[in-house]
Amino acid sequence: MNSLTIDTSTNKYNVFVGTKLRFKTASFLEKQYKNILIVTDDQVANHYLDDVKNSFSTEINLYSVVVPAGESSKSQEQYFNVISRAIEVGLDRQSLIIALGGGMVGDLAGFAASTYMRGIDYIQVPTSILAHDSSVGGKVAINHTEGKNLIGSFYPPQAVIYDVETLHSLPEKEVRSGYAEIVKHGLISDEIFFHQVLDTKLSSKIPDEVLTDHLLKGINVKATIVQNDEKENNVRKYLNFGHTLGHALEANLGYGQITHGEAVAIGMLFALRVSEKVYGVKLPYQPLHNWLVTNNYPLHLPTQEIDPLVNRMKKDKKSINNLVQMVLLKSVGQPTVEKIEDELLKSELDEFMRELVNH
Amino acid sequence: MNSLTIDTSTNKYNVFVGTKLRFKTASFLEKQYKNILIVTDDQVANHYLDDVKNSFSTEINLYSVVVPAGESSKSQEQYFNVISRAIEVGLDRQSLIIALGGGMVGDLAGFAASTYMRGIDYIQVPTSILAHDSSVGGKVAINHTEGKNLIGSFYPPQAVIYDVETLHSLPEKEVRSGYAEIVKHGLISDEIFFHQVLDTKLSSKIPDEVLTDHLLKGINVKATIVQNDEKENNVRKYLNFGHTLGHALEANLGYGQITHGEAVAIGMLFALRVSEKVYGVKLPYQPLHNWLVTNNYPLHLPTQEIDPLVNRMKKDKKSINNLVQMVLLKSVGQPTVEKIEDELLKSELDEFMRELVNH
Numbered sequence: 001m002n003s004l005t006i007d008t009s010t011n012k013y014n015v016f017v018g019t020k021l022r023f024k025t026a027s028f029l030e031k032q033y034k035n036i037l038i039v040t041d042d043q044v045a046n047h048y049l050d051d052v053k054n055s056f057s058t059e060i061n062l063y064s065v066v067v068p069a070g071e072s073s074k075s076q077e078q079y080f081n082v083i084s085r086a087i088e089v090g091l092d093r094q095s096l097i098i099a100l101g102g103g104m105v106g107d108l109a110g111f112a113a114s115t116y117m118r119g120i121d122y123i124q125v126p127t128s129i130l131a132h133d134s135s136v137g138g139k140v141a142i143n144h145t146e147g148k149n150l151i152g153s154f155y156p157p158q159a160v161i162y163d164v165e166t167l168h169s170l171p172e173k174e175v176r177s178g179y180a181e182i183v184k185h186g187l188i189s190d191e192i193f194f195h196q197v198l199d200t201k202l203s204s205k206i207p208d209e210v211l212t213d214h215l216l217k218g219i220n221v222k223a224t225i226v227q228n229d230e231k232e233n234n235v236r237k238y239l240n241f242g243h244t245l246g247h248a249l250e251a252n253l254g255y256g257q258i259t260h261g262e263a264v265a266i267g268m269l270f271a272l273r274v275s276e277k278v279y280g281v282k283l284p285y286q287p288l289h290n291w292l293v294t295n296n297y298p299l300h301l302p303t304q305e306i307d308p309l310v311n312r313m314k315k316d317k318k319s320i321n322n323l324v325q326m327v328l329l330k331s332v333g334q335p336t337v338e339k340i341e342d343e344l345l346k347s348e349l350d351e352f353m354r355e356l357v358n359h
Numbered sequence: 360m361n362s363l364t365i366d367t368s369t370n371k372y373n374v375f376v377g378t379k380l381r382f383k384t385a386s387f388l389e390k391q392y393k394n395i396l397i398v399t400d401d402q403v404a405n406h407y408l409d410d411v412k413n414s415f416s417t418e419i420n421l422y423s424v425v426v427p428a429g430e431s432s433k434s435q436e437q438y439f440n441v442i443s444r445a446i447e448v449g450l451d452r453q454s455l456i457i458a459l460g461g462g463m464v465g466d467l468a469g470f471a472a473s474t475y476m477r478g479i480d481y482i483q484v485p486t487s488i489l490a491h492d493s494s495v496g497g498k499v500a501i502n503h504t505e506g507k508n509l510i511g512s513f514y515p516p517q518a519v520i521y522d523v524e525t526l527h528s529l530p531e532k533e534v535r536s537g538y539a540e541i542v543k544h545g546l547i548s549d550e551i552f553f554h555q556v557l558d559t560k561l562s563s564k565i566p567d568e569v570l571t572d573h574l575l576k577g578i579n580v581k582a583t584i585v586q587n588d589e590k591e592n593n594v595r596k597y598l599n600f601g602h603t604l605g606h607a608l609e610a611n612l613g614y615g616q617i618t619h620g621e622a623v624a625i626g627m628l629f630a631l632r633v634s635e636k637v638y639g640v641k642l643p644y645q646p647l648h649n650w651l652v653t654n655n656y657p658l659h660l661p662t663q664e665i666d667p668l669v670n671r672m673k674k675d676k677k678s679i680n681n682l683v684q685m686v687l688l689k690s691v692g693q694p695t696v697e698k699i700e701d702e703l704l705k706s707e708l709d710e711f712m713r714e715l716v717n718h
Binding site: 094 | 393435439443447453473500508510513590676677
């Protein structure tokens with residue numbers, strides 16, 4: 001088992017990565033909790049809910065709430081559903097919420113924890129590769145029909161307990177989704193790490209040691225940035241590389257039609273292209289494109305109109321005075337943030353989308 | 360104009376108290392905001408919305424959202440209504456929300472600000488006496504059908520701008536509601552202040568200088584406690600004097616049937632009674648009771664069953680492991696927190712409620 005410690009302005013928490021950790025969930029907690037509510041989804045519940053439950057002594061009051069799997073559960077309705085369940089089972093301020101699942105569950109349960117009685121403890125037990133990104137850093141949120149993560153908090157967990165064994169049962173599109181964020185962590189930090197990731201073939205079973213290595217490196221990139229800028233005033237924005245167009249695509253296609261990481265993958269290609277244009281540099285657009293094609297990322301989207309996407313991007317939380325802000329790269333490992341004029345944005349996006357469709 | 364400064368873990372903000380401040384709202388802001396959303400209710404809007412709006416230069420994009428007056432607007436629906444309006448008018452992370460109104464507006468708008476894009480700036484422009492309590496300290500929340508303020512955040516404003524002139528148009532029951540919290544601030548801090556408040560007759564117009572003095576003293580009590588314990592781990596609980604039964608009464612009668620302060624007034628009487636019992640001391644139960652009667656506080660409630668009230672109290676955020684916690688007084692100015700055994704709670708409550716009904 002590996003671990004690393006993350007410092008925030010309000011607490012310090014450990015991230016544990018290893019095999020079969022879910023069977024020992026209780027042993028990682030630093031406090032005694034008498035009442036615990038496990039939030040999970042209907043797919044994860046079938047596989048792992050009992051494993052986590054059985055790690056606790058029978059004296060503890062353990063409850064669960066199961067939401068439908070999929071991004072569409074990051075909704076107003078499911079948020080109030082979780083809160084109502086917490087009230088129903090009698091959670092008090094000394095209680096714990098456990099987020100058992102992928103990024104959706106972590107965001108939903110974390111946001112519920114951050115606002116239930118003005119904030120109670122929660123831990124993350126991620127069951128997806130994508131959640132290596134979302135479970136660390138304390139950003140929790142639900143979606144609005146007008147955009148992703150528009151309602152949320154900065155609220156760090158008390159611990160992250162990552163059982164690598166749960167990742168082997170992921171469907172291939174979820175592996176692709178998670179690996180897009182690992183690629184991102186490579187691109188914004190370290191050329192060697194980036195190329196190591198491009199050496200990985202996602203369709204065959206990724207060896208445990210490779211997976212553990214990639215997760216830890218990815219978490220480390222994220223943790224380092226988050227420690228320097230918890231509230232996203234500055235360098236934390238770099239983590240949004242690929243996300244400006246990614247979020248717009250996801251929202252426009254309808255959540256669940258394309259995974260988060262698959263949308264971010266297309267967004268990263270676009271960001272590389274805009275970076276090359278703005279800085280006049282050569283970046284690994286083609287190697288990334290090839291890897292995405294080899295690993296069956298969906299690049300042949302239904303023809304996209306530009307205007308709805310641009311409007312979505314302007315509603316992004318990072319937009320300033322109606323100008324889209326994008327994370328660009330001057331080189332691999334050297335991210336920057338730029339406001340992009342509408343004209344440049346539209347012409348590049350138009351050309352990019354047409355190329356993807358015709359490729 | 361008087362002012363005091365409040366230090367929190369995340370920011371430092373000023374509370375300004377004086378006459379006609381609403382006409383100068385813009386001048387109290389320390390940052391430039393390009394987009395501002397004013398949240399208010401349909402009663403306050405008629406009186407003061409234009410005054411606040413006109414304090415801003417025409418270059419600023421000013422929007423407003425008006426919710427129905429009354430505690431029932433601290434709801435899931437109105438919360439999402441405010442968030443949707445913020446998205447619709449294009450508020451970004453550099454934007455401001457202004458809470459113009461009483462405690463309901465402050466709590467609703469503050470909670471929306473705390474979760475919109477994971478938190479944007481807001482200021483409080485209170486228009487009720489009660490809001491001297493709620494606008495200071497950064498506690499924001501909405502209600503759940505199962506209890507008050509069960510969903511919320513700790514999220515301090517950027518400023519509080521208190522125009523005493525707006526308080527003269529308050530209906531009498533709102534004056535009673537606000538003065539109950541002033542009485543509370545006296546009881547938990549200072550016998551002299553407490554008796555000064557009991558010298559006030561609420562049915563005639565309270566002179567501006569008396570009102571300003573009481574508000575500043577009340578805010579000072581609250582601010583001092585909040586600075587020592589922002590997240591309510593310790594002394595901040597003292598501010599809940601009278602609130603354990605008060606919240607239960609409010610919820611049980613249905614929000615809006617009795618004002619918050621009126622419910623707290625009854626709760627304070629009960630807390631004095633339990634304090635006398637637990638500590639074997641003599642407290643000013645009778646002087647407070649007399650003052651409440653003189654000032655037309657509703658003490659003749661419809662006969663109340665005990666069990667629903669006790670169940671509500673157990674769902675209170677301060678209850679621990681299903682035991683009700685109450686703030687008691689060892690003497691005026693010397694609050695404590697005690698867990699109350701069910702048996703004592705029920706017998707005292709039963710006797711108290713029967714006395715009130717029969718009085």
